[in-house]
Amino acid sequence: MISPKSRPLWVGTSWKMNKTLAEAGSFVDELLAFNIPSGVQPFLLPPHTALARVRERIPTGSPILLGAQNAHWAEEGAWTGEISMRMAKDAGATLIEIGHSERREHFGETDRIVALKAVAAVAQGLIPLICVGEPLAVRDVGGAEDFVRLQLQIALSELASDEISQVIIAYEPIWAIGEQGIPPRLDQITPVMALINDVVTTAGGPARAVLYGGSVNPQNATELLSDPHTHGLFIGRAAWEASGFIEILKLCAPLAGAGAGPSTIYSRNLPWPTTAALL
Ligand code: PGA
Numbered sequence: 001m002i003s004p005k006s007r008p009l010w011v012g013t014s015w016k017m018n019k020t021l022a023e024a025g026s027f028v029d030e031l032l033a034f035n036i037p038s039g040v041q042p043f044l045l046p047p048h049t050a051l052a053r054v055r056e057r058i059p060t061g062s063p064i065l066l067g068a069q070n071a072h073w074a075e076e077g078a079w080t081g082e083i084s085m086r087m088a089k090d091a092g093a094t095l096i097e098i099g100h101s102e103r104r105e106h107f108g109e110t111d112r113i114v115a116l117k118a119v120a121a122v123a124q125g126l127i128p129l130i131c132v133g134e135p136l137a138v139r140d141v142g143g144a145e146d147f148v149r150l151q152l153q154i155a156l157s158e159l160a161s162d163e164i165s166q167v168i169i170a171y172e173p174i175w176a177i178g179e180q181g182i183p184p185r186l187d188q189i190t191p192v193m194a195l196i197n198d199v200v201t202t203a204g205g206p207a208r209a210v211l212y213g214g215s216v217n218p219q220n221a222t223e224l225l226s227d228p229h230t231h232g233l234f235i236g237r238a239a240w241e242a243s244g245f246i247e248i249l250k251l252c253a254p255l256a257g258a259g260a261g262p263s264t265i266y267s268r269n270l271p272w273p274t275t276a277a278l279l
Helices: 021-032 048-057 085-090 101-107 111-123 136-140 144-155 161-166 186-202 221-225 242-255
Strands: 009-014 040-045 065-068 095-098 127-132 168-171 209-213 232-235
Touching: 009 209, 009 242, 021 040, 021 048, 021 242, 040 095, 040 242, 048 065, 085 111, 095 111, 111 127, 111 144, 111 161, 127 144, 136 144, 144 186, 168 186, 186 209, 186 221, 221 232, 221 242, 232 242
Parallel strands: 009 040, 009 232, 040 065, 065 095, 095 127, 127 168, 168 209, 209 232
Antiparallel strands: none
8 A cells, every 4th residue: 555645746748749739629628527636736748839729728727737848048039949938938838848858869958958948947937847867778887876866966057956946857767768668667766766856855955846757657657656756757658648647647646645636736827836835
């Protein structure tokens, strides 16, 4: 029997480069018909094209938070193809995903860029959702913890210590992500989840939450959440259909802390809360 968490469970999905406006709308409609369990904080990261439309579709008072999968660190200007943190916020984002391994691998996003984006997000009152994780070759030689420690220290390096508690970290080992991903064993992730909590706390945390992502599915969600350092799940493929997301949200219900319903966290329609209110 796994005991319920003492803090909200953050459970979200990035749609990556998927979904037309119609497909996004159908997903949201199906999700809105589901009663989000108390203590679970759901979030969706649509593609930029669908963000504002999804925001409009979600009624006032809904606990569902939205985010963008990427945004630039500069306030504005000649950055063809990019959007700024301010634009993402304007379109409905509360969270900004930063440093996903696909962005690092295919778009040259470095640890330094991740740090600049994290501080730019906080400056706009957005929650940075910072992704870290090691490639298989690094894990194979026993380097996972050193690799993730360094990634994380650099990612947090531009933030003031009193800003650290605003971030969410997602541990996403590269070998576990996507079609070729290998679902992790709990003993593979537990030491890294503990390390992430330690690094963030040393930097001024604890973090708002530390999530696990990479081949999360209905078969392993409960076990992954049994890790005491894990405060939620960041899901790809298994949640791209609303029914899959809902299935995992249901599994989270018994693990979510009693009384810590989403409304006690905040609603996207309320003014941005003070840091103290979120701790
Ligand atoms: P996956 O993707 O769940 O499809 O492995 C996870 C991620 O990239 O965040």
